[in-house]
Amino acid sequence: MGLARTRAVSMVGMRGSMVEIEADLSSNLPGFVLIGLPDAALGEAKDRVRSAAANSGCPLPPRKITVNLSPAALPKHGSSFDLAIAVAVLGASGECDARSVGRVVHLGELGLDGRVRPVPGILPSVLAARRCGFERVMVPAGNLAEAALVPGIEAIGVASLREAAIRHGAELEPVRVEMIPAAAAEPSVQDDRDLADVVGNAEAVDAMLVAAAGGHHAFLLGPPGAGKTMLASRLPGLLPDLTPEAAIEVSSVRSLAGLPVGDALASRPPFEAPHHTASAAALIGGGSGVIRPGAAARAAHGVLFLDEAPEYPRSVLDTLRQPLESGSIEIHRAGAVATFPGQFQLVLAANPCPCGQFGSTGNSCTCPPNTRRRYLARLSGPLLDRVDIQLSVPRVTAARSLRSGGLSTAAARARVTDARGAAAARLRSTPWRTNARVSGAWLRSTRHTLAPGVTRPLDRALETGGLTMRGYERVLRVAWTIADLEGVSTPTAAHIGKALYLRKATAA
Ligand SMILES: Nc1ncnc2c1ncn2[C@@H]1O[C@H](COP(=O)(O)OP(=O)(O)O)[C@@H](O)[C@H]1O
Ligand SMILES: [Mg+2]
Structure with missing residues (x-):
């Protein structure tokens, strides 16, 4: 007793990294310090966690509480670490089973009343937890459907900190609370734009x-x-x-x-x-x-x-x-x-x-x-x-x-x-899947050069300066797509002609 740790996820863009959250209780003067590069919202976590715990029937112990988020170099933004911080402290105080707390990744913000609020980024966070080998993740009840989209990891939804504590072995009577829902999905309207x-x-x-x-x-x-x-x-x-x-x-x-x-x-x-x-x-x-x-x-x-x-x-x-x-x-x-x-x-x-x-x-x-x-x-x-x-x-x-x-x-x-299937098959051995992405080198490679008769109008435009090299390549890319749409294996003069037409925006 005195020390417990758990995990949360820090999202930077699409990349999720595991954050370790350690809570230590000592018998110094009562207080609560949070270390490990917390931004302002995270600093406020202390106050949210304290109130949420008190209103959940499991108040924080009147001891010196130190919570460390590591690695310190990792940016940690937002309020999604609240739940992890709270259960780590409850694990350290013996209210919850510290081993149970340590096995689960926790994501969620706490309201002062002890309810767990949905947070953005649940899907990529749960994906990151699974990638790092975790088997269980505890999320806000309002986010459970989203977390459950990730197969291969068990998602547990909790509506309140009290419910989370009970899940981790706290001896508390369950109290039903109203779950805080995530933003409602728009009713899926059939796209009628034909x-x-x-x-x-x-x-x-x-x-x-x-x-x-x-x-x-x-x-x-x-x-x-x-x-x-x-x-x-x-x-x-x-x-x-x-x-x-x-x-x-x-x-x-x-x-x-x-x-x-x-x-x-x-x-x-x-x-x-x-x-x-x-x-x-x-x-x-x-x-x-x-x-x-x-x-x-x-x-x-x-x-x-x-x-x-x-x-x-x-x-x-x-x-x-x-x-x-x-x-x-x-x-x-x-x-x-x-x-x-x-x-x-x-x-x-x-x-x-x-x-x-x-x-x-x-x-x-x-x-x-x-x-x-x-x-x-x-x-x-x-x-x-x-x-x-x-x-x-x-x-x-x-x-x-x-x-x-x-x-x-x-x-x-x-x-x-x-047409996309035909392009992907042709580009099988390249990093690209669509004609828009192929490089100029690919277009000019001997295997894909077109017969001189086919590109004659283009070549002439290039010579007379009517077309830049970049413009030339754009026409070729579009010509390949037109050929794909028509089920033809290589562009013909007609395809080049149509491709030229498709780049003729003029204000006159
Ligand atoms: N080719 C068209 N076929 C059918 N309706 C058209 C056509 N062009 C314009 N409209 C009608 O005119 C309206 C305005 O068109 P819109 O796409 O907003 O024009 P733009 O964006 O060029 O100003 C559309 O809502 C549509 O009802
Ligand atoms: Mg318009």
Whole structure:
């Protein structure tokens, strides 16, 4: 007696590390010290633990209590260590069985009344505990469904500290308390946005299909009301179901963001459309203390849609360059780097000018030419350089709108899934799975160079300076995807022609 230890999990980005929590009681003057790099919220843990214990019928002993969280170098943020600290102290005082306490990983915040509050990040924390070989984890009752998503580790939900103490052998009468629920999952509404709703605009529908099949980023340029938002919001529906690994990442990011995870892992690609007033932290992640994932991380394995893209501050758009380059999001802090997944598919939409009327029928644009030029220039450069598909979306006119492509989301997804399968098979021996990701070297390697007759229009454009090398590669990537969609083993001249067309966004 006098010393007990247990474990908790510290999450930094997606990486969870085990934290050892030791409690020692000595007969010095009564007091409570917490050591091991605690941030402000963790410092307040002392007060929460003291009140929670008193209100649970197992008050902390009137002795000198020292709690150490180690390793000291590991950042420890937030309030999820409360439960572990409390049971470690109760183990040290003999109220609970110290050996039982030592075998279990504890996650949860305490309310002053002794109830255990749900915390963000339960799913990745339980995954980390399992990876480190633990067999049992005690979580807030409100998070039990989320913890139970992880097979191979026993999850115990407790509604109060008293219940936790009883689980660890404390001789207390059980008292029923009302469980604090986690944020309720939104009722799963059937996504009724179908591709077949789009009438006319066959090129744009086609472009969405190509974007989905190759994982290409896309830029849609057109006047207000042309259907850009409508098209972008239908892209996630065209993507295949998430793989098991992607499902875990998507749900883990949601959990870390404090969003409801529900009682099953995500199965469909996410869609995130942050408003243009969003801050860099909201887009990429951040916050004081605990680093929370932003919209870009929540869009990983799905679609990040930036509507009215030129309206976003340059500094905010620039934060996307690193994830677009590397496929992961890194947020640097003193003493820690948080990493989140960053493999989202970017869709940018823009009006041709601030008033939106430039180039549309009955041109009523009132923007001075200079303003107009500057408007789209905000997007150019490093960001658009990575966007393979750039398309003008005209307003559908009455005559043209009579014709509907009729391609349903379900039928389109089946085609996309086949095309992705063909690409993955071809890229079997490479680190990439989609055409959007293959390197320039792969495209130029002798095994994949196309016949000179096929690439002639491209080669000529490169020679005359009409196309940069980067642009040349983007066309080739898209051409491979078009060939995959048509079930052809290598791109033909027609595929190159169509790929060239899919990068012709012009404001005129
Ligand atoms: N091609 C289209 N097919 C069907 N409806 C369309 C089409 N284009 C526009 N619409 C209608 O116009 C509305 C505005 O379209 P939206 O996607 O918001 O345009 P944008 O984002 O280009 O301003 C949509 O809600 C939709 O009802
Ligand atoms: Mg719109």
